[in-house]
Amino acid sequence: CTRYVLVKNTSVRQGIVDAVQRALKDPKVTSVVICGQNGKFCGGADIREFAGPMSGPPLVPMIHAIEAVDKPVAAAIEGVALGGGLELALGCHYRIAHSKAVLGLPEVTLGLLPGAGGSQRLPRLIGLTAALDLITTGRHVSAAEALKLGILDQVTDNNAVDLAVEFVRSVAGQPLDSRRLSTLPCPCPPDVDSLLDKVMSKVRQRSRGALAPVACVQALRAAASLPYAQGMEKERELMATLFNSGQARALQYAFFSQRVVGKWSLPSGASWDNSTARTISKAAVIGLGTMGRGIVVALALTGISVVAVETQEKQLAEASRVVPAMLQREAGRRRLATPPGVISFSSNLQDVSEVELVIEAVFEDMSLKLQVFKHLASVCRPGTLLCSNTSGLDIDQLAAVTQSPGLVVGMHFFAPAHVMKLLEVVYGPRSSPEAVATAMQLGKRMGKVGVAVGNCPGFVGNRMLKPYLEQANFLLEEGATPQQVDEALEEFGFPMGVFRMSDLSGLDVGWRIRKEAGLTGPGVESTRTRQGRRYSPLPDQMCEAGRLGQKTGKGWYQYDGPGGRVARSDPWVDIFLETYRAEHGLVARSITPEEILERCLYALINEGFNILQDAVAAGPEDIDAIYVFGYGWPRHRGGPMFHAGQVGLGRILERLNHHHSHPDVPHLKPSTLLRRLVAAGSPPVQKWREFINKERVHSQL
Numbered sequence: 121c122t123r124y125v126l127v128k129n130t131s132v133r134q135g136i137v138d139a140v141q142r143a144l145k146d147p148k149v150t151s152v153v154i155c156g157q158n159g160k161f162c163g164g165a166d167i168r169e170f171a172g173p174m175s176g177p178p179l180v181p182m183i184h185a186i187e188a189v190d191k192p193v194a195a196a197i198e199g200v201a202l203g204g205g206l207e208l209a210l211g212c213h214y215r216i217a218h219s220k221a222v223l224g225l226p227e228v229t230l231g232l233l234p235g236a237g238g239s240q241r242l243p244r245l246i247g248l249t250a251a252l253d254l255i256t257t258g259r260h261v262s263a264a265e266a267l268k269l270g271i272l273d274q275v276t277d278n279n280a281v282d283l284a285v286e287f288v289r290s291v292a293g294q295p296l297d298s299r300r301l302s303t304l305p306c307p308c309p310p311d312v313d314s315l316l317d318k319v320m321s322k323v324r325q326r327s328r329g330a331l332a333p334v335a336c337v338q339a340l341r342a343a344a345s346l347p348y349a350q351g352m353e354k355e356r357e358l359m360a361t362l363f364n365s366g367q368a369r370a371l372q373y374a375f376f377s378q379r380v381v382g383k384w385s386l387p388s389g390a391s392w393d394n395s396t397a398r399t400i401s402k403a404a405v406i407g408l409g410t411m412g413r414g415i416v417v418a419l420a421l422t423g424i425s426v427v428a429v430e431t432q433e434k435q436l437a438e439a440s441r442v443v444p445a446m447l448q449r450e451a452g453r454r455r456l457a458t459p460p461g462v463i464s465f466s467s468n469l470q471d472v473s474e475v476e477l478v479i480e481a482v483f484e485d486m487s488l489k490l491q492v493f494k495h496l497a498s499v500c501r502p503g504t505l506l507c508s509n510t511s512g513l514d515i516d517q518l519a520a521v522t523q524s525p526g527l528v529v530g531m532h533f534f535a536p537a538h539v540m541k542l543l544e545v546v547y548g549p550r551s552s553p554e555a556v557a558t559a560m561q562l563g564k565r566m567g568k569v570g571v572a573v574g575n576c577p578g579f580v581g582n583r584m585l586k587p588y589l590e591q592a593n594f595l596l597e598e599g600a601t602p603q604q605v606d607e608a609l610e611e612f613g614f615p616m617g618v619f620r621m622s623d624l625s626g627l628d629v630g631w632r633i634r635k636e637a638g639l640t641g642p643g644v645e646s647t648r649t650r651q652g653r654r655y656s657p658l659p660d661q662m663c664e665a666g667r668l669g670q671k672t673g674k675g676w677y678q679y680d681g682p683g684g685r686v687a688r689s690d691p692w693v694d695i696f697l698e699t700y701r702a703e704h705g706l707v708a709r710s711i712t713p714e715e716i717l718e719r720c721l722y723a724l725i726n727e728g729f730n731i732l733q734d735a736v737a738a739g740p741e742d743i744d745a746i747y748v749f750g751y752g753w754p755r756h757r758g759g760p761m762f763h764a765g766q767v768g769l770g771r772i773l774e775r776l777n778h779h780h781s782h783p784d785v786p787h788l789k790p791s792t793l794l795r796r797l798v799a800a801g802s803p804p805v806q807k808w809r810e811f812i813n814k815e816r817v818h819s820q821l
């Protein structure tokens with residue numbers, strides 16, 4: 121048995137073919153072990169290669185050739201065996217892995233299916249039911265789980281390559297027929313059709329409009345019902361359709377944008393590679409409402425010790441009971457051991473004096489937050505980082521009441537904070553690179569996708585949401601129903617339309633903010649123009665009628681009772697809208713789903729261009745990551761800015777101009793950046809950063 125170590129570069133496939141051929145010809149070689157380099161088996165195909173024509177030997181025949189070899193071939197899996205990497209291992213006769221290795225077929229997350237025989241070999245190895253789970257979710261599995269599922273033959277805590285060499289030597293000369301997966305039948309449960317139908321409806325529901333999960337189920341149906349060669353033909357056909365779809369491009373863009381945002385930079389020139397983060401081991405959270413509790417759990421899961429402070433005794437008692445259970449549940453969900461005794465509860469702000477970082481998560485009220493920050497500035501030791509979990513308040517104003525404004529940043533979590541992946545790290549004009557780097561690193565430790573954003577009302581996510589919500593309300597005034605608007609948005613791929621979402625989060629949240637902004641409340645005249653802009657008082661009137669959403673059992677929809685989850689249309693809302701229109705002399709017209717999407721989504725996208733223009737976000741990837749990870753934007757549509765590129769910037773500009781010129785649909789004035797991009801020939805989204813920087817240098821923005 122001779123070892124041929126494979127080169128790790130773009131010619132990996134050629135390397136494998138050459139090495140296997142040499143091994144076959146060499147009479148001294150009785151068996152073969154395929155391993156990776158530097159402790160990594162293979163992360164799969166290079167996703168960047170998908171944009172151009174593939175070079176080198178194709179994967180499918182290469183894997184077939186390996187499977188057909190009449191000397192035993194084992195894959196020695198260290199690090200990762202993902203996508204094409206695992207498909208290669210499935211072509212080997214044996215698979216031996218290190219206990220820390222991770223395996224999976226994540227192609228579905230890139231808009232593809234395991235198109236190098238994976239959709240046909242994996243079910244033959246582990247059965248249809250388990251293969252459906254792995255392939256339609258794309259989830260990674262540990263070596264221990266892979267062993268249990270039957271993907272692996274052996275797992276070791278020692279050197280996997282050494283064990284694989286020993287193993288293949290021990291089986292040399294034994295018959296290999298039963299090890300060639302393509303020749304085996306696919307183990308299926310008796311009710312195979314009903315299983316496939318159930319999984320199909322589940323994937324359709326989970327990722328509405330996404331093509332890849334559906335194609336994965338179709339490929340697995342072929343594995344269950346057709347001979348291997350025909351199954352491969354089906355796999356090839358489905359792969360070709362997916363490969364050329366806009367969805368695959370969108371999902372591959374989303375893969376890279378998730379990584380691009382980690383390489384943050386600020387307008388000052390500070391960036392991820394020239395700023396030093398502090399490592400935090402002790403933190404505090406102030407305020408144990410829904411957000412605070414989730415943040416405590418997210419911190420505790422990283423092993424950071426947390427002082428959880430709540431001054432209201434009743435709330436504190438409840439949090440002390442609920443938070444440990446939340447921690448245990450979340451640790452279980454992530455298959456982690458529950459970190460022991462890392463949380464201490466207190467009603468005394470004085471108890472945060474020894475921590476290195478504080479996250480304030482009190483009620484969204486500036487005067488309350490200012491009070492807390494003043495108090496923290498006097499209690500904490502010098503050098504403590506002070507962060508605010510605000511969803512849109514001015515970070516600079518908070519920084520101004522502390523002795524070290526450079527150590528103040530926003531950490532905007534999304535509810536539930538221990539589950540949702542997005543974290544907006546908000547830097548004010550005085551935030552230091554060290555503070556931003558620390559918050560970003562802390563977010564990464566918590567498993568978040570952190571995006572550094574500038575300080576402005578609503579930051580990126582909520583600032584873009586505002587025109588989107590406005591247009592949705594205007595559409596109700598003009599004749600749409602909440603169901604029509606929601607259905608159009610859900611058809612587009614959002615898990616929930618805007619009104620269903622508003623019912624879930626509570627209509628009073630926005631009502632309070634509008635009252636604080638002087639847009640509604642006692643003494644404010646009930647007109648459709650406020651502070652010089654078109655305004656819809658519909659959501660305020662819903663709140664005044666006590667319809668706060670699910671929590672009151674009534675909102676834009678009706679529910680079975682307070683806390684009910686199933687939304688049903690409510691004739692009360694129809695009458696309410698008719699009365700409102702009559703009072704204001706509005707004549708309901710028929711509104712198409714296309715108009716709903718244009719008005720809501722293009723308004724949001726237009727604000728995205730304004731945000732890029734104002735340098736509140738460093739690039740379109742930042743906005744797209746925020747919307748995909750925090751606002752339910754369908755991942756298979758890449759994000760709002762990517763989507764704008766797919767639709768065509770010229771088309772977006774033309775439709776915005778069209779709606780803007782309509783006398784009763786203001787606020788849709790196209791952004792200067794959008795106009796300039798169109799004038800420059802609509803460059804692809806990957807070129808926008810460069811374009812914006814050039815325009816800025818030439819003072820065109």
Ligand SMILES: CCC/C=C/C(=O)SCCNC(=O)CCNC(=O)[C@H](O)C(C)(C)COP(=O)([O-])OP(=O)([O-])OC[C@H]1O[C@@H](n2cnc3c(N)ncnc32)[C@H](O)[C@@H]1OP(=O)([O-])[O-]
Pocket residue numbers: 163164165166167168179200202203204205226227230234235236376379380
């Ligand atoms: C017929 C064909 C059938 C086959 C299909 C497939 O195989 S589909 C593929 C199926 N495979 C997958 O879906 C696996 C996708 N990859 C992953 O899940 C993770 O990267 C990881 C678990 C391998 C490592 O996680 P980690 O946290 O340790 O590291 P990290 O995530 O930060 O990445 C480090 C750098 O590597 C880059 N890069 C990584 N992978 C690829 C790639 N395949 N390609 C290109 N680039 C890739 C990544 O962009 C980053 O670059 P940067 O920003 O430094 O310039």
